[in-house]
Amino acid sequence: MRRILVSAVALALAAACTTAVAAAADGAAPMSHETTTQLPRNVRPVHYDVSITPQASSLSLAGQVTVTLDVLEATPSITLNAMDMAFPSARLTPDGGKGKALTPKVSVDAQAQTATFAFDKPLQPGRYRLALDYTGKIGTQANGLFAIDYDTQDGRKRALFTQFENSDARRMIPSWDEPSHKATFTLEATVPTGQMAVSNMPATSTQDLGNGTTRVRFAPSPKMSTYLLFLSVGDFERATTQAEGVEVGVVTQRGKIDQARFALDSSADVLREYNDYFGTAYPLPKLDNVASPGGSQFFSAMENWGAIFTFEHTLLLDPSISTQSDKQRVFSVAAHEIAHQWFGDLVTMSWWDDLWLNEGFATWMASRTTQKLHPEWNTQLGAVGSREAAMSRDAVATTHPVVQHVETVEQASQAFDAITYQKGSAVIRMLEGYVGAEAWRDGVRSYMKAHAYGNTVSDDLWRQIQAASGKPMLDIAHDFTLQPGIPMIRVASSACSGGKTTLTLTQGEFTKDRPDKQSLRWRVPVIAQSAGGEPVRTIVEGGSGTLEVPGCGPVVVNAGQSGYYRTLYAPAQFAQLRTGFAKIDAIDQLGVMNDVWALGLAGLQSPSDYLDLVKATPRDADPQIWGDIAGSLHALDEYYDGDAARQARFRRFAIAQLSPMLARVGWDEKAGESDPVKILRTDLIDTLGALGDRNVIEEARRRYASDAMPAGLRKTILAVVARHADAATWDKLRAAAQAEKTPLVKDELYSLLSSVQDAALAEKSLELAMTDEPGATNSAGMIRSVARLHPDLAFDFAMAHREQLDGKVDSTSRSRYYPGLAGGSLDPAMIGKVDAYAKAYVAESSRRAAETAIANIAYRINVRKERLPAVDAWLSKHGG
Structure with missing residues (x-):
């Protein structure tokens, strides 16, 4: 039974080590009493000198590290984090070289992920240097130092990258691997000659060692947490630009640099914006964004200071397959990671x-x-x-x-x-x-x-x-x-007099699974606005309040949608909103629809109210409104799975709403059309295909057969074809995946193979995922793709192959990966299965992901049983 957690031994150690620390010799502030730690507080690192020699072919590493550290109070031992390491030698000397070198006894606690260096007599407070030789492992999932194998036109290649957040620096460097233990780092790496090494700081020297290897030394880092350290080695190329004195770069596998140009230009723009916004200039001399093939079940990008790591699917724009949504995601993720250079890295x-x-x-x-x-x-x-x-x-x-x-x-x-x-x-x-x-x-x-x-x-x-x-x-x-939790503001009543509407508001709490829960209390900032009027602000505290709003039209509470709360309108106020729906701002249309959707499925108003709003939405509404409607109708359709007759009636209604919108935007891009329209086109084709619209399915198949797939639609068309694939089509898609030499496209094709509606083909996809063919980091994603349409099949398969599958899931994800496969199930028996998994394989203190999956399965079963009859009745009344 394997559990990914720190042992009770480590927690006991943390509890025992609560003595306040003295101020460090360099004058830095000590850690506060309140800061949690799983290491003793009596030693603190100041600087690491690290030398790494990774052996990519054998997935092993050899390292030397000298840690300059402060002993803050007398101690007989030094304990730090280390995982999957052995220590051939260890030596402690007083800083400055004066004094006898000490050779400690080394003990490793694999479960606690620590190494302890014990001395014959207690060390006295002062500054020391701990020099360690060690060996470690290189993984194949995104934890610690890991290898990614990928295909190119020149054959199969291997690159190395690091991912340390949240607690995996200890896999590459023995260290105080906690965020409060900030220190500076000087890193050098011995790598194959001709390959590029990238770290947080620029390289200061390279030395050809004459044996096919080169030693690269990087400039000292600023003071930072261990989880932000970074190293990558591979057959890379780099492009750069300048932004306010900083060298901004992108690093990709050789031959793909042009696909990162948008990310490069965007990064420079964002850096300028953040320098201004934060009022503190970016402090490092360079900022790279390093692309890697493959993927993770845990993350898509990581904010390593000065060397952001991003998987190719979220950094590169391949002209053969990338969409407008992909382009926006590249920008958004880069903006997120660059924000971390201040919020997370600097502070x-x-x-x-x-x-x-x-x-x-x-x-x-x-x-x-x-x-x-x-x-x-x-x-x-x-x-x-x-x-x-x-x-x-x-x-x-x-x-x-x-x-x-x-x-x-x-x-x-x-x-x-x-x-x-x-x-x-x-x-x-x-x-x-x-x-x-x-x-x-x-x-x-x-x-x-x-x-x-x-x-x-x-x-x-x-x-x-x-x-x-x-x-x-x-x-x-x-x-x-x-x-x-979530506050819920009830609009209990409203009255209009003298050109002003007076609202009576009460505050409760919105839940999906606890209708009788006693509400918590919040002080809730509320903004209300009538159509065309000026917004009015108040704080609802103590559970109730009133608000006077200019105008007598329909009133939106949470106007502008900046508030974190649900709004439940009394029937009369909702009727006003429904009638005047076209008059309110797009963001409020979206907010109202989302509230009504959630409140309806939770039983706080009729779920058919959402369908009324769909009917009230004008065809020329913001494209994002119709994209959201498409997503909600698709989600509602899934509650009917297994009930063909009722599902067919619902689909007739849903297709009738969405088909005119697809006719309006068309299959082919028009000159000058907006970016939101491009995204709506893909949303509509994807949803109508999922709803079984024969016209969309046949058009997708026609374009696939004739290879008439523009880049912006290729992924969407392939998704429709794959979802409705027969055995011959599935085999054809697999052959394309096997032949593909571009990792970004290859990974997408294997994901599509796993998105098939036919249960027998879904089983083939699961079996394929357990082979070496898709690539080590794609297997878990394929099984997760199967789970979107076949959650019970995917979960049962994963449990039957759990020991093998564990090696294909990054360790930071396992306790939530398996319950996540079951999240879409409508089978009551699945609740017991997820619970059994958690009890067998997850520490009791870490079962939140499993418990959440169980809660959501129970909620989905309740929606199917208690809410769909109202939808059926509405469909009968409205000719659905």
Whole structure:
């Protein structure tokens, strides 16, 4: 039985080591009492000199590290993090070379992921140098130092990369692998001559060793956390540009550099914008973005300081297959990772409890910056979708606060979720709206200056924002980050008199699975606006409030959709909104629809109210509104799976709504059309294909057979063809995948092979995923693709092959990967299966992902049983 967690031994060690630390010899502030640690607090690293010799062919590494460290109180041993390492030699000397060298006894605790160096008598406080020779392993999944094999026109190649967040630097360097243990690093690597090595800082020297290898030495890094260190080695090429004195670069496999030009130009634009916004210039001499073939079940990009890592599918734009959505994702992810160069790298959370300070802020910053630098994309509506992702997770009993308590490595891995990213972003957006954009920015600038190169907790940010704005926002921030859940504002009544509408508001709590839950209390910033009127603001606190809004038309509560809450309108107010739906702003149309969708499926209003809004949506509404409708209708269709007659009736209605929109935008791009229209086209084709629209399926097949697939539609057409593939078509797609030499395209084809509707072919896809053919990092993704249409089949298969599959899933993902396969199930028996998996293979303290999957399966079963009859009745009434 394998569990990916820090052992009880390590937790006991952490509990025992709570003595306050003295100030370091270099004057840096000590760690606070409150900072969680899984290592003793009596030693702190100052600088690492690291020399690495990776052996890619044997997946092994040899290393030497000399750590300059401060002993803060007398101790008989030094304990640090190390994983899958052996130590042929270890030596401790006083800094400066005066004093006798000590040879410690070395003991390794594999379960705790630590190595301890014990001495004959206690070390006295002071500065020392710990020199270690060690050996380690190179993995094939994205943890620690790992290898990626990929095909090219010149044959198969192997490249090396690192991924250390959250707790995997210990796989390559014995280290104090916790965010508060910041230090500087000087790295050198011995690599095959002719290959490029990339790290956080520029190379300062290269030495040909004459034996087919070259030693590359990099400049010392700034003070940073271990998880931000980076190294890659391979047959790469690099392109650069300049932005305000910084060399901005992209690094790709040889021959693909042109596909990273958009990312390069975008990175330079974003860097200029952030230098201005943060008021603190980017402090490193260069900023690279390094592309890797393959993928991960855990992440798509990583913010290593000065050397961002990004998988090719999120950095490169291949002219044969990339879409407008891909282009926007490349920009958005780059903006997210570059935001981390300040929020996360320059200023780092003290412990994983405050991970949202990194991820929530970077998510918000990327959204803000994408809209500012690319207004033609009109991505501001995306904030509503991001908030929906958070609310879906936040509405079940297994949710957690934005600021959460983390004890183990596995819990830290699970903290990278929709609450941390999307809810964190939504709360920031709401608070910025409350204090004002300029005051918010001023507070952020002060925060950066006050805490540069240090570690913080959430209140360090709140205090700076409150001081800059002069507004009492600390209580609101605490309400939304220290307690879980979603406020629900009920519009209990409204009355219009003298050209003004008076609203009566009450505050409850929205949940999907606890209808009788006693509501928590929040201080909720509310903005309301009548169609065409001016917005009015208030704080609903104590559970109720009133608000007077200019105008007598339909009133939107949460106008502009900056608030993190659901709005439930009384029937009369909803009727007004439905009748005047075309008059309200696009972002509010989207917000109202999303609220009605969620409230309807939760049983707080009729689910058919959503269908009324679909009927009320004008054909010329914002393309993103129709894209969202397509997604919701597709999701509702899935609740009918297994009930052919009822599903056929629903599909007739859904196709009748979406087909005219596809006719309007057409299959082929028109000169001058907007980017949102290009994305809507792919959304409509994909959804109509999933709904079984014969016209769309046949047109996709015709274009596939004649190879009439423009790049912007190729992926979408192939997806429709693959979904409805017969055995001959599946074999043809597989042959194309086998022959493909471009990793980005090859990976996409294997994913499509796993998206097939036919159950027998889905089984073939599962068997194929367990072979070496797709590539080591594609197998888990293929099984996850099968799970989207066949969750029960995929989960059962994964359980039957769990030991083998574990090696194909990055370790940071396993405890949530397997439950995630089952999340779309409508079978009550699946609840017991997921529970059995968790009890057998996941530590009791780290079962949140499994418990959430179980909660969502139960919710889906309830929706199917309790909500679909109202939809059926509505369809009968409206001729569906």
